[in-house]
Amino acid sequence: MNDQVTEDPQTILDRIQQQATRYETPCGDGRLLWHLWDQSGGTAPVVALFHGGAGSWRHWIRNIPALVATYRVLVPDLPGLGESDFPPSGDDPEAIATIVADGIDAIVGAGTTYDVVGFSFGSTMAACVGALRGKQVRSVTIIGSSGVGGMGSAVTLEKVRHLEGQERVDTHRTNLSRLMIADPAKIDDLALVIQDWNTVRSRLHTPSISRSGAVMRAIDRLQSPLNGIWGERDAPANPKAPERVAFLRALRPEADIRLIPGGGHWVAYECPETVNAILLEMLARTRP
DSSP, X not given: OOOOTTSOHHHHHHHHHHTSEEEEEEETTEEEEEEEEOSSSSOSOEEEEEOOTTOOGGGGTTTHHHHTTTSEEEEEOXXXXXXXXXXXXXXXXXXXXHHHHHHHHHHHOTTOOEEEEEETHHHHHHHHHHHHHGGGEEEEXXXXXXXXXXXXXXXXXXXXXXXXXXXXXXXXXXXXXXXIOSSXXXXXXXXXXXXXXXXXXXXXXXXXXXXXXXXXXXXXXXXXXXEEEEETTOTTTTTOHHHHHHHHHHHOTTSEEEEETTOOTTHHHHSHHHHHXXXXXXXXXXXX
16 A cells, blocks of 8 residues: 555545445434445454544545554544535534544444544544543544644635636645645645645534634543644644643643654644654554
8 A cells, every 4th residue: 555656646545545445424414424444354453533624534645554554444534524514513523523433333333442543623523532432442642733732823824716727736735835734845746636625625614623622621531541743843833832742741641742843734644654653653552
């Protein structure tokens, strides 16, 4: 599953998607879309990955191949994003997380234990699922959470949906540089294709949920180990990314909290080798 540098971005996405089994679970009167990567025939531990706001399973394109060698990797398009339908309540993080947790139970079996990893808005979902399911969730890892510690910097993004051609591509590149990826050289064609696909299908307003305090309420209720990862140059956090790390370390001294040098908000894409190694190390501590 290793991507070739010369491979077309859409070919990479199609190839990895085709290796997954597609599931649908209820989302109000609609559906929640899932992909499950499993090379073990159903015997490996489960890790669920929750993408960021205005995202989809594609946010994890550089992490799924590293995890699937030893885990069943279950990834939704979260409610109101990607191919999933809008939730009955679009401003209630706990209600949205209940839809997600029920979906996991439906796919892997109620009572099956699993780890959860969330990026940005997905961190709120990961913490809330952990709080809802208690010890059924082996560990909770949050990456680039905006709801921890002090408020960070406001990031202004350009509107893109009305644009076409090169102007649209250039505007996506600008937005990725402002919000997601710290090193402009890391904004490649694959990131641009993912950004365009995700943006067109984004309907849920996630920033208000991420900053609602839900992640901290959920962390207070967790029964499972907590891990955290931030990029040193995380745009929504800056200049407070180190402060967020320090805040969470003080709040949960037993938690494993890491700061990735030079990394931006979408650090799992920008620095995949580093993040994948850290994730595997963190997950190994709760592996059954």
